[in-house]
Amino acid sequence: MAFLLLVVGLVLLALAGDALVRGSVRIAEQMRIPPIIVGLTIVAFGTSAPELMVSLEAALKGAPGLAIGNVIGSNIANTTLVLGLPAVLVPLSMAERGVRNSLFFMIGISLVFIIMAQDLDIDRLNGVLLVGLLVSYLLYSALVVRRGRQAEADVPTEKPVGLVLAIVLVIVGLGGLAYGGKLTTDGALGIAATFGLAESTIGLTIVALGTSLPELAASLAAAFHKQAGVAVGNIIGSNIFNMLGILGLTSLVVPLDVDPELIHTDIWVMLATSALLLVLASSSHRIGRFTGLVLTLIYIGYTILAISHGMIH
Numbered sequence: 001m002a003f004l005l006l007v008v009g010l011v012l013l014a015l016a017g018d019a020l021v022r023g024s025v026r027i028a029e030q031m032r033i034p035p036i037i038v039g040l041t042i043v044a045f046g047t048s049a050p051e052l053m054v055s056l057e058a059a060l061k062g063a064p065g066l067a068i069g070n071v072i073g074s075n076i077a078n079t080t081l082v083l084g085l086p087a088v089l090v091p092l093s094m095a096e097r098g099v100r101n102s103l104f105f106m107i108g109i110s111l112v113f114i115i116m117a118q119d120l121d122i123d124r125l126n127g128v129l130l131v132g133l134l135v136s137y138l139l140y141s142a143l144v145v146r147r148g149r150q151a152e153a154d155v156p157t158e159k160p161v162g163l164v165l166a167i168v169l170v171i172v173g174l175g176g177l178a179y180g181g182k183l184t185t186d187g188a189l190g191i192a193a194t195f196g197l198a199e200s201t202i203g204l205t206i207v208a209l210g211t212s213l214p215e216l217a218a219s220l221a222a223a224f225h226k227q228a229g230v231a232v233g234n235i236i237g238s239n240i241f242n243m244l245g246i247l248g249l250t251s252l253v254v255p256l257d258v259d260p261e262l263i264h265t266d267i268w269v270m271l272a273t274s275a276l277l278l279v280l281a282s283s284s285h286r287i288g289r290f291t292g293l294v295l296t297l298i299y300i301g302y303t304i305l306a307i308s309h310g311m312i313h
Helices: 002-030 035-060 064-089 099-117 124-151 160-195 199-211 213-224 228-253 260-283 289-312
Strands: none
Touching (some): 002 160, 002 199, 035 160, 035 199, 064 199, 064 228, 064 289, 099 228, 099 260, 124 228, 199 213, 228 260, 260 289
8 A cells, every 4th residue: 555655646746746847937938037047946946846745744744764865865866867867868968057156056055954964953943044045046046037138138928828827737736746745755654664664765765766756857858858958957956945945944844853874875975976966067068878877877876775775774
């Protein structure tokens, strides 16, 4: 039954996340927001919504390991699998303006998260700081959008019916995410109890992969449509939202205890993969098929080690 709940929950999260992203992007196009900003903010928030629902539900059910493990695991999946797999199929450009600055910001807040986690507790004060950083990030993005608009000529807008459909998609997506998050959490906790796996291990692997499916789908679609800015921005923005929005909002509702095992290994893997992404963006203007394959294999290897370690402990 736990497997069924998990599968149904993840499918619902994927479908609802896709509806939310489609609706949000259509609204953004109506407002003439640049592609890289769409990826860093609107698409990133939409595709991170499953992680938010799962982490909130897990925290409310007294499973902080699942909540924090989901965030760390999702970030690792984003910088390896979600970036690597689309690059295997269609090489991705890293030359979009603002990519490196966003990567520096992502690594900076990763370090902030690591410092907070050393106390083995993410409390409400930490949550206020994280949400404050998120607000600052959104205000900065809004400033970039405003400057971009001033530099661009007017473009034709969509018909009103397109905007109405977009709003409906957003509402349906949010509702589906809420229910899908509940089913996914119930299923994940059931699997952890059945196989004796730590909640954090389930969050790092199965749940993180499942909740990263919207990011993967969005990045694949963006890559095929030659929208590298949306694909790369989606990954960076999702990681930023995961740490600031998901951990921040969740810890405001329920302070989170941090599993020491996450501090010893997984949180450093998250930082290392983020740094690797910065190196790739600085040393090359594109991520080719070979690099994409290496990133995908890194994720597979990490997942195998995480599950085997979780079974031992």
